[in-house]
Amino acid sequence: MRLTEFWRRMHEHFGEVYAESFAKDHVMSELGGRTVCQALDAGWEAKDVWRVVCRTQGVTARLR
Template identity: 65%
Template sequence: MRLTIFWQRMADHFGAAYADSFARDYVMSDLGGRTVQEALDAGWSAKEVWRVVCSVMDVPSDKR
């Protein structure tokens, strides 16, 4: 998954303004105690991070 697609999906689910805040502030144990942005910066693939976000935040299957 390209980062552009990842950020589009984040904006679709959380809203454009909140997606960035969520990515920088919400720490998830499934990402090793990292935020979305920290996980991406640490080398996690966008696809891996999106799967975790979907699981933790109960993103509907039609948006996955």
């Protein structure tokens, strides 16, 4: 998954403004105690981060 697709899905699920806030501020134990942005910066694959977001945030099947 490319980062552009990751962010498109984040924006579609959370909305333009909240997606950015969630990614910067919400610490997730499933990401090793990191935020989405920190996990991506640490080298996590976008598809793996997206899977965690889907699993923990109730993302609809259509966006998975």
